[in-house]
Amino acid sequence: MSEQLALLPEYLTAHIQLTVLALLLSAAVSLPLGIAVTRAKWLEQPVVGLAGVIQTVPSLALLAIMVPILASLELPSIGFFPAIIGLTLYGVLPILRNTVTGIAGVAPAVKDAARGVGMTSWQQLVRVELPLAMPVIVAGIRTATVWIVGVATLSTPVGATSLGNYIFSGLQTRNYTAILIGCVAAAVLALVLDALVRTAETSVRLRLRPRLVLTAISIGLLCSFTAITLVMPLLGSRERPIVIGAKTFTEQYILSAILSRWIEQETGHPTTLMQSLGSMVAFNAITTGDIDLYVEYSGTLWANEMERTDDLVSPAEVIGAVKRFLDERYGVTLVARLGFENAYALAVRETDARKLNLRRISDLTPHAPSLVIGGDYEFFARPEWQAIRNVYGLEFLDRRTMDSTLMYQAAAQQNVDVISAFSSDGRVAAYDLIVLDDDQGAIPPYDAVVLVSQQLSEKAPTVVEALSRLNNTITVERMRRMNLAVDGAGEEPAIVAARFVRDLTP
Amino acid sequence: MIELKALTKSYDGAVVVKELSLTVPRGQLLVLLGGSGSGKTTTLKMINRLIEPTAGAVWIDGTETSTIPGPELRRQVGYVFQQVGLFPHMTVAENVGVTPALLGWSSDRTRAKVDELLALVELDSLHVRDRYPDELSGGQQQRVGVARALAGEPSILLLDEPFGSLDPLTRQRLQDSLVRIRREVGLTAVFVTHDMVEALILGDRIAVMNAGCLVQVGSPRELLTSPADSYVRQLMTTPQRQAEVVDALMAEKVSEDGP
Numbered sequence: 030m031s032e033q034l035a036l037l038p039e040y041l042t043a044h045i046q047l048t049v050l051a052l053l054l055s056a057a058v059s060l061p062l063g064i065a066v067t068r069a070k071w072l073e074q075p076v077v078g079l080a081g082v083i084q085t086v087p088s089l090a091l092l093a094i095m096v097p098i099l100a101s102l103e104l105p106s107i108g109f110f111p112a113i114i115g116l117t118l119y120g121v122l123p124i125l126r127n128t129v130t131g132i133a134g135v136a137p138a139v140k141d142a143a144r145g146v147g148m149t150s151w152q153q154l155v156r157v158e159l160p161l162a163m164p165v166i167v168a169g170i171r172t173a174t175v176w177i178v179g180v181a182t183l184s185t186p187v188g189a190t191s192l193g194n195y196i197f198s199g200l201q202t203r204n205y206t207a208i209l210i211g212c213v214a215a216a217v218l219a220l221v222l223d224a225l226v227r228t229a230e231t232s233v234r235l236r237l238r239p240r241l242v243l244t245a246i247s248i249g250l251l252c253s254f255t256a257i258t259l260v261m262p263l264l265g266s267r268e269r270p271i272v273i274g275a276k277t278f279t280e281q282y283i284l285s286a287i288l289s290r291w292i293e294q295e296t297g298h299p300t301t302l303m304q305s306l307g308s309m310v311a312f313n314a315i316t317t318g319d320i321d322l323y324v325e326y327s328g329t330l331w332a333n334e335m336e337r338t339d340d341l342v343s344p345a346e347v348i349g350a351v352k353r354f355l356d357e358r359y360g361v362t363l364v365a366r367l368g369f370e371n372a373y374a375l376a377v378r379e380t381d382a383r384k385l386n387l388r389r390i391s392d393l394t395p396h397a398p399s400l401v402i403g404g405d406y407e408f409f410a411r412p413e414w415q416a417i418r419n420v421y422g423l424e425f426l427d428r429r430t431m432d433s434t435l436m437y438q439a440a441a442q443q444n445v446d447v448i449s450a451f452s453s454d455g456r457v458a459a460y461d462l463i464v465l466d467d468d469q470g471a472i473p474p475y476d477a478v479v480l481v482s483q484q485l486s487e488k489a490p491t492v493v494e495a496l497s498r499l500n501n502t503i504t505v506e507r508m509r510r511m512n513l514a515v516d517g518a519g520e521e522p523a524i525v526a527a528r529f530v531r532d533l534t535p
Numbered sequence: 536m537i538e539l540k541a542l543t544k545s546y547d548g549a550v551v552v553k554e555l556s557l558t559v560p561r562g563q564l565l566v567l568l569g570g571s572g573s574g575k576t577t578t579l580k581m582i583n584r585l586i587e588p589t590a591g592a593v594w595i596d597g598t599e600t601s602t603i604p605g606p607e608l609r610r611q612v613g614y615v616f617q618q619v620g621l622f623p624h625m626t627v628a629e630n631v632g633v634t635p636a637l638l639g640w641s642s643d644r645t646r647a648k649v650d651e652l653l654a655l656v657e658l659d660s661l662h663v664r665d666r667y668p669d670e671l672s673g674g675q676q677q678r679v680g681v682a683r684a685l686a687g688e689p690s691i692l693l694l695d696e697p698f699g700s701l702d703p704l705t706r707q708r709l710q711d712s713l714v715r716i717r718r719e720v721g722l723t724a725v726f727v728t729h730d731m732v733e734a735l736i737l738g739d740r741i742a743v744m745n746a747g748c749l750v751q752v753g754s755p756r757e758l759l760t761s762p763a764d765s766y767v768r769q770l771m772t773t774p775q776r777q778a779e780v781v782d783a784l785m786a787e788k789v790s791e792d793g794p
Contacts, residue, residue, distance in 0.1 A: 142620030144585060146634050146683065147610030156633075160624045234624070 032521055033195070033207050041214055042258055043190035047181045048174075048222065049255040051113055055120030055173055060166070062121075063128025064154065077129060080122040088180040091115045092187050096310050100317060107310060107319035108303070112181070112189035119180050120173035127169025131162030167230035171223050178219040182211065185305040186277065188314060192218075197305035201278050201434055202515045202522065225251070270299040271485065271492065274314055274323035277305045278433060279515050279522070280371060280453060280508065284324045286526030288479065288496070294530065295495035308333075308407060316359040321485040322496070326371055327351050328473035332412040337473070344370070344474035351478075360483030364496045369453055369505035372475040373413050375402075376450035376462040378440060389468040390421050393447065397423045403445035405433035413472050414449075420471035434516075437462065453477075453505055455513025477503070502533060536561045537582065537691060537723060542591035544577050551577050553747045554591065559740075561596075564717060564724040566738035568731070568770070574747040575727045579693050582725060583612040595691060610634055613684030613692040613722075617699055619676045621668035627653070627679050628664040634687035652682040655716055674705035681713070685720065692724040698733070710736055731774050735759075743767050 059080075066073045083091070095111035104110065135158050143157040159166075182193030195211025198204070225247055232241035271292060275285035282304060289300040303320055312334065314320040327344070330351045331337050337350075348366060355361040375390055382388070385396055393400075402425045408414055409430060417423065429445055440448045441460040450457050452464055452475070479496050486493050511529065514520045537559040544552040552574040559565045567575040580586040582593055584605045593600045600608055621630050628649050635645040653660040656678040668676055677697060684692060694713075698706040710733065717724065728734055734741050735755045743750040743758070743766070751763035762768040 136620075138616060138618035138620040139622060141585070141618075142616055142622070145583070145609060145614040145616060145620070147606045147608075147637050147687070149606045152606075152637065157622055161622075 030206050032523075033204070033210050036195070037210065037214065040190060040192050040194050040211075041218070044178075044181055044192045044215070044218060045251070046255050046259055047109070047112055047116060047184055047189060047191055048178050048218070049251060050259070051116035051120055051177050051181070052170070052174055052222075053252070054113070054117040055124055055177070056170060058117065059121045059125035060128055063125045063166075064132070066125075066129050067132045067158075068150075073129060077122075077126060080125050083118050084122045088115075088119060089183045089186070091119060092180075092183050093307060093310070096187055096307075096313060100313055105319065106317060107188040107306075107314040109189050111187045112184035112191070115187070116177050116181055116184070120177050123169040123172040123176065124166070125169075127165050127172075128162065131165030131169075132158050134165060135161045163230060164234065167226060171226050174222045174226055175219045178215055178222060182215055186307045187310055188274075188303050188306055188319065190303075194305060197277055198282060198522075200432065201305075202282065202519075203434060204519060270301040271322070271489070272320045273300055273302050274306050274311045274320035275302060275304040276308055276311050276323075278451075279512050280451075281324065282522040283511050283515060283525050283529075284367075284477070286523045287529055288322065288324070288499075290526055290530045291499065291533075292492055292495060294534070295498075296489070296491045298489060298492055315361055315480055315482050318482045318484040320482065322364075322479060322481045324367070324477055325480050326475040327478055328372065328413070328475035330355070331473045332416075336412070338412060338416055342470075342473060344476055347474050348476055348478065355480065362481045362483075362486045362493065363478050364481050364486075364493050365479040365498075365500045367477040367479065367499060367503045368501040369477055369503050369508045370475050371451050371453040371477055371508070372467075373408065373411075373472055374450050374452045374464045374467070375417070376440065376448050376457055376464045377446060378443070379461045379463050381446065382463050382465075387465060389466040390417065390423075390471070391468050393465060394421050394423060397425050397447075400425055400446040401427045401429065401444075402447040402449070403429045403431055403436050403439050404449040405436060406430060408449040416471045417467075420469045453508045453512065454516075455509040455511075456516055458509070459513055459517055477508075503529075536594075536596055537725065538594040539578070539582070540592045540594065542578065542581055542593065543589050544574075544581060544586060545589050551747050552581070555744075555747075555749050557742055557749065557752065559723055559725060561723050562721055563739040564722075564726055564737060566734040566741045567725060567727045567744060568729065568734045568738075568741050569744035570729055572746075573744040575729075575744050576695055578744070579695055579725055579727050582691075582693055583609045583614060585609070585614075606637075610637055610687050611689055611691070613687065613689040615677070615680050615684045615692070615694040615697040617696040619668075619673075619680045621676055621679055621683070623668055626665050626667060627658075627671070630668065630679055631682045631686050633683065638687055648686060648688075649682075652685055653679075655685070655719070656682045657712060658682070672705075673701055674709060677701065677709060678712070681709075681716070685716075690723060692722045694724065694726045696728055697726075699728070699730070706733075713737065731770055735774065743770065 062076060066076050092112060092115035095115045096106045099111050100106035139157060139161065140153065143153040148156060181191050182196055184191045185193035185197045192211045192215045195207045199207030199211060225244060228240065229244045229248060232244055273285045273288050275281040285302050285304060289302060292298055292300050306314065311320070311323055312325070315323060327347045331347050335350070335354055352363040355363055375393065377387055387393055409428060431439060436448045437456040437460045439445050440462055450462065450464060457464060479499065481493055481496065511525045514525050515522055539555055539557040542552060542555045543550065555578060567578060569575045577586055581588045584600060622633070631649045631652055632645045635648060649664065650660045653664065658675060658678055663671065663675070668679070671679065680697065698709050701709065714737065726737055738755055740752060740754055741758055742752045745766055751758060751767050758767060759771050762771055
């Protein structure tokens, strides 16, 4: 609990930065747009329609799609920038729609009178239409506020720190305290911001001067806090810390913590973690230099990036090919092979395996039509799944997609019969499951390898050298034990990592 | 003095007001009288260019109005709306002071003017100046509407069926007030109504409109004694017929109560 709470200032500050800035930008875009629409009626359909379409994109997808879009425009595509743009777009619709509705709702008699007493078009807007539409516009801003606070938790997978870090890492490491802290903090923030906006509006409308002064000061402080915390790091940065990426599962949290500790101990370079990145996001980020290093798996690069589907290749062959490919195509260096594999593997309950005499995936083929398979979000879309299906001729009764943290439990509780397990995952044994042999070699080897961006290898050769000393230091048994310490015993990844680095140090 | 010269308005070819020419001498009140769709409100709104004429011109005190920017023109011409149209987010004092604010008056001058006008329209300034419009009765609201129209010290006042939605007693009190105000301030005014009695009570002259055209202009007496056509005659006899009905009822009452 206290370890988690220690992270709150960082996560909350980042969340406030995202929310306040996105909200201000949303308002800055949609208020003028809404006003323009009421002046040029023909614009209303296309503009409000487009905002509506943006809104129908699921929020996580809206944020994630910013990564390739920004990358293709050669803009910073990981972290704060894509999150801000996604969140801003998300906040546009409620404010825009309410601005249009609010201004349209001003009584025609009052609009006529405004012209009749001699107001110019601008004076009509500022003195009559906007003040009268204000309650409706503010209702839109409040909707946007609450939405943005909520959706901002989804900034974590695109590399922006937020309260979502609690939720994503908590879900992966089954740390319910972390999830709870994240949710409660986000809810409280939403309520506080909503109350501020509401109070500002009522005190303006009802002309409650003391209350207005107080709210204005609070809002001013909030905006200054955002501005200062955003600008400070830019001014004070003597040296950018080395950014270590991690995807969204336990093993990645542990490995990123190990890398961080190891680099700081061996080279003295400061590091920072960017965790819970999507698989595609992480690889994109290292090619652009948005992150400096992370742990990838050779088979993932082989199958996804090189689009190779050859059967029965040796681990060494794959590593050699991947290493050449990364260097030539992206300037990314593969500096170490950690010593264990985390392969996609099919796992079944031990009881089923005994009953049906299952040892290899080939043994599964005749039983598959009566079995249900469960996979993580990526699995059924990955080339490995195609390969397994084609090579072994597997036709399952049904397939279910679920979060990888729930998969093992689902198998143990017989909700599904076969799962796409990870071979280094401690939960395979913990839940009495066994991994089936890939006897036809359909799945490529998945050696854990450390990738370093071109920028870092040019800038800090000592770091590369230190990392290369991690070659062959983690056995699959050790990795399983560490994974289980987090997933099963609820230890913090950082503590497990510290123990490992201590053991490694002579 | 207001002069309308061959004033015409058409929407997509449909003529609403057709080549209307009229003169309102300084200090007079002209009533524009006609049924729904006769073009009387459109004519009124073309005088301060709330509606731009399709053809023709309006001259006010020797200046053609199309040479003055619309907002500036409207600050010099008071306008009282049928639906009042007070600004609901402003107090009574702010509503009345809106044109002075647009004209850039000092706050002292505005304040004095607002108090003077509220007194003129028979409202207790101390009592109402800081109230919001929705706290006032319909009659009080229209009194504020008249005060607002007069706040810029216009030489011309336009009134668009201002008392149409008020109950008869309130309407009569406001009509009386208007007569007195005109006497005190000395305004040139155009007053749109479809109410014959109101036209007879208020108008120095009455212009009868039908289907976008001017049918007859004259003093109330002229219209009563020599109507130009059957439409005007019909209009003029309406109040008489109503009065006869009332008289007949009174006579019955008298005979019932009689000896």
